[in-house]
Amino acid sequence: MVAGIAVAVGFALKAFNENLMYFFSTSDVLAGKAPKETLFRLGGMVVKGSVERPDKGLMVRFKLTDFSKDVTVEYTGILPDLFREGQGIVANGKLDSRGVFVAEEVLAKHDENYMPPEVKASLKKQVEQQ
């Protein structure tokens, strides 16, 4: 019985593993590893200064980066609270013929650091002084 359960868990984990990468990186997309014509998730940092609203409407265009390659993303809708330049996000959508990632959903990913704003400000100051 234990062996049977172990085998079942093994198979489940194997099947699970194939679906377990929650998102692709921008380098994966440019290397052609991401699926075409189908929805997938793209993760990366929003490039500073790249966020623009071309039609003055809800459509947002920005660049995502993994610090080696950039991918342009277009999204129409309401962005989460934590969406800002320099922030990590995960977008769900697909690539169009222009190589632009058209997102249907944008999720903000936050880091594991928690600190008061004053500490953040003084940390920033230290970095700037160096």
Place this chain on the structure above:
Amino acid sequence: MFLIPEPIGRFFHRLASPPHFYALTNRLMPWLVALFLILLISGLVGGLYLAPADYQQGDSYRIIYIHVPAAWMSLFIYMMMAIAGAIGLIWRIKLAEIVAISSAPVGAAFTFIALVTGSLWGKPMWGTWWVWDARLTSELILLFLYLGVIGLYGAIDDKKTASKAVAILALVGVVNIPIIHYSVEWWSTLHQGATVTKMDKPSIHVSMLIPLLLMALAFKFYYVIAMLQRAKLELLQRERTAQWVKKLITEQTL
């Protein structure tokens, strides 16, 4: 059991004896409750009132003081349940079996709280209630494991056999515990990496960390209290024909 030194062996032997355990928990209970309340109140005041707002998430991050201790407890209680189950399986100690099954509903409750508070936190911060990433999915599987343990125990009438079955299920499910903990490192997940439980220095400011640890300790005491109360009841039910239970009941009714 023969390799253990005599006084330690005697202590555990006494602890494992149901009447002694029953009397001991009754004596400990007021102290446990007092410590729990002190820790809980200081943790809540520290977390909700004294701790500063976060630089990025503002006051919304304060749900961390429920979410993170509950998630830690969900893993901790599972390990306690599996260890107690193994002890019951190997040495046939009835009390270990009872501790294992009494832990399951408490663990399931903490897992549920971790999932719900995580969901409430995810909506404003990430933009979604739920995603099927590795951390969230493995934590959901943990909830199902707890429910499986509770269901299996209830489904078998003979509580000796039920305890054995439950212990084996709990031990097989232990494989999920490192998966939950390391999921954020092994796979790319929407959930962020570990803040406190890592080799490196915790990446949370000390003024926010202290209430978090107080809350974690308070939750540990809550687990001990809730588990012991359940264990007492389970013990009385299983031992209802024993002499000491009869004596206890006649003493109380007199």
